[in-house]
Amino acid sequence: MPQTLTTAGTKAAASSTPVIDGNALWHIIVVSAAAGAGLALCFGLILLGVKFFQEGQAGQKLSGYALSAVSGVVAVAAIAGGIYMMTNPKSSKPTKVKDAQGKVISTTASPILKTKS
Amino acid sequence: MATQLILLILLIVIALGFDFTNGFHDTANAVATSVATGALKPRQAVLLSAFFNIVGAFISISVATKIASGLISTLKTYVVKDHGIVHGVSALSGTSGLLIVFAALCGAILWNLITWYFTLPSSSSHALIGGIIGAALVAGITVKWSALWSSVVIPAVLSPVICLIVASVSTFLVYRLVQAIGPDRSKRGYKIGQLISASLVSLAHGTNDAQKTMGVITLGLIAYYTGVAHWGSLNGLLHVKYQAGWVVGSSLSVPIWVKILCAAAMGSGTAIGGWRIINTMGNRITEVEAPQGFAAETASAAVILSSSYYGYPLSTTHVVSGGVMGSGLGRQAAVHWNVAGQMATGWIFTIPMAGVVAAVAWAIADIFGKGSAVGGIVIAVILAVSAGGIYYLASRKPITAEDLDATETAGGGAPPSPPTAPAATATA
Numbered sequence: 001m002p003q004t005l006t007t008a009g010t011k012a013a014a015s016s017t018p019v020i021d022g023n024a025l026w027h028i029i030v031v032s033a034a035a036g037a038g039l040a041l042c043f044g045l046i047l048l049g050v051k052f053f054q055e056g057q058a059g060q061k062l063s064g065y066a067l068s069a070v071s072g073v074v075a076v077a078a079i080a081g082g083i084y085m086m087t088n089p090k091s092s093k094p095t096k097v098k099d100a101q102g103k104v105i106s107t108t109a110s111p112i113l114k115t116k117s
Numbered sequence: 118m119a120t121q122l123i124l125l126i127l128l129i130v131i132a133l134g135f136d137f138t139n140g141f142h143d144t145a146n147a148v149a150t151s152v153a154t155g156a157l158k159p160r161q162a163v164l165l166s167a168f169f170n171i172v173g174a175f176i177s178i179s180v181a182t183k184i185a186s187g188l189i190s191t192l193k194t195y196v197v198k199d200h201g202i203v204h205g206v207s208a209l210s211g212t213s214g215l216l217i218v219f220a221a222l223c224g225a226i227l228w229n230l231i232t233w234y235f236t237l238p239s240s241s242s243h244a245l246i247g248g249i250i251g252a253a254l255v256a257g258i259t260v261k262w263s264a265l266w267s268s269v270v271i272p273a274v275l276s277p278v279i280c281l282i283v284a285s286v287s288t289f290l291v292y293r294l295v296q297a298i299g300p301d302r303s304k305r306g307y308k309i310g311q312l313i314s315a316s317l318v319s320l321a322h323g324t325n326d327a328q329k330t331m332g333v334i335t336l337g338l339i340a341y342y343t344g345v346a347h348w349g350s351l352n353g354l355l356h357v358k359y360q361a362g363w364v365v366g367s368s369l370s371v372p373i374w375v376k377i378l379c380a381a382a383m384g385s386g387t388a389i390g391g392w393r394i395i396n397t398m399g400n401r402i403t404e405v406e407a408p409q410g411f412a413a414e415t416a417s418a419a420v421i422l423s424s425s426y427y428g429y430p431l432s433t434t435h436v437v438s439g440g441v442m443g444s445g446l447g448r449q450a451a452v453h454w455n456v457a458g459q460m461a462t463g464w465i466f467t468i469p470m471a472g473v474v475a476a477v478a479w480a481i482a483d484i485f486g487k488g489s490a491v492g493g494i495v496i497a498v499i500l501a502v503s504a505g506g507i508y509y510l511a512s513r514k515p516i517t518a519e520d521l522d523a524t525e526t527a528g529g530g531a532p533p534s535p536p537t538a539p540a541a542t543a544t545a
Binding site: 040 | 176283287291298310313320408
């Protein structure tokens with residue numbers, strides 16, 4: 001027979017949860033800046049490499065080819081990483097659920113609505 | 118049982134209607150800059166976006182289950198004994214629960230259509246959240262304001278600012294490279310790049326927004342099955358987790374037919390094209406060039422994906438708007454801050470106004486009694502008439518794909534103007 005959890009533990013845990021996770025926010029800023037600016041720059045480097053390859057001298061052609069290839073690989077990896085992140089999100093900020101003794105037995109996502117007590 | 122079945126069918130139809138409005142309202146997020154730069158013809162752009170929206174709707178259901186479980190898990194802790202179902206489905210069960218979700222959708226759809234008429238990009242997700250809150254409040258369910266603050270309001274404020282900064286820096290750096298590449302080559306190259314970046318944003322949008330409706334329909338199914346005591350069907354949706362004899366949580370599954378219907382509704386909405394909002398996003402905030410559009414879209418995709426990964430659900434509309442403004446700043450082009458101000462005003466009013474409409478819808482339905490389907494039918498009719506009225510008003514001064522095509526051909530000249538205030542003529 002399943003048993004219910006007490007709501008007291010949930011409320012206590014929820015009240016100690018910070019309004020916003022500063023660490024996650026910092027990660028979002030860094031990852032966004034690196035991926036957003038990085039991908040745009042990588043694409044620019046691909047175009048620059050193509051320019052060297054098409055218009056440059058013999059040595060420049062090779063370096064242009066290499067620049068385009070490396071930038072292309074990095075750009076594709078970044079896109080693949082983005083799609084991976086899209087399909088495999090890290091779990092959202094959890095609220096700890098505790099039993100009557102205060103022992104953490106589960107975590108749940110923070111909800112917006114609750115029943116009137 | 119017949120009453121609840123009628124309400125469930127109405128709810129599914131209205132939810133798909135919301136997904137449809139979401140599709141044409143939020144198409145602009147992904148393709149506006151591509152259309153503005155001529156990287157894609159308007160119709161090609163919305164078809165590309167529709168395709169990736171549909172793909173996005175299928176590749177992950179985490180957002181759908183989060184929407185549904187985030188709501189019902191709040192209504193705990195009632196265990197339906199002998200059936201192992203935790204998370205107070207009783208509070209959102211039956212006709213009453215269906216009417217709450219129904220009213221929420223009405224609020225969200227009407228707000229989407231009103232902002233569409235005024236050519237304002239606004240968040241469909243926030244409209245849905247506002248609708249749920251409004252209906253829940255008048256129905257006597259307490260709103261957990263702290264969670265609303267941390268999960269919705271703060272990300273809504275921070276996300277466009279973060280994207281603005283990222284897009285600004287990104288565009289600044291890209292234009293240093295453009296000098297070395299040459300303007301013509303970079304323009305051609307970045308137009309090709311915009312196919313990729315627009316596809317990424319469309320995919321992210323489909324992953325997030327189509328699934329919100331999936332979550333809502335799943336919530337309606339749970340309310341229905343609970344109301345008519347179809348425990349077997351309910352167990353098919355809710356998978357209960359046990360730990361040492363305790364029910365410690367549950368996970369949700371979204372039926373395949375719900376996924377297909379939602380993907381089709383959003384894809385259809387996207388394919389018809391939200392030209393009014395694409396025009397605002399692509400032409401009225403700032404003049405967009407191909408490298409700048411690419412930088413704005415990649416910055417937007419990066420912010421949306423990283424935020425989703427870390428568990429902060431965002432409005433793609435807010436993020437992309439910030440990206441477009443940031444790209445204008447990065448290129449040191451004129452950004453029309455009065456248009457940005459109108460958009461921000463719309464964002465501020467989205468949750469309260471959708472909430473008010475939903476509350477009124479629930480109150481109207483409640484007049485006919487919680488156990489009656491008549492209330493649901495009445496608000497569905499009112500919604501249909503209102504939607505028709507807004508569409509009629511919009512059709513008196515339409516903005517079409519041909520208008521946007523002409524704007525691009527003219528080299529980003531004067532864009533089609535919006536119908537009336539508050540979307541006044543943009544000035545630098």
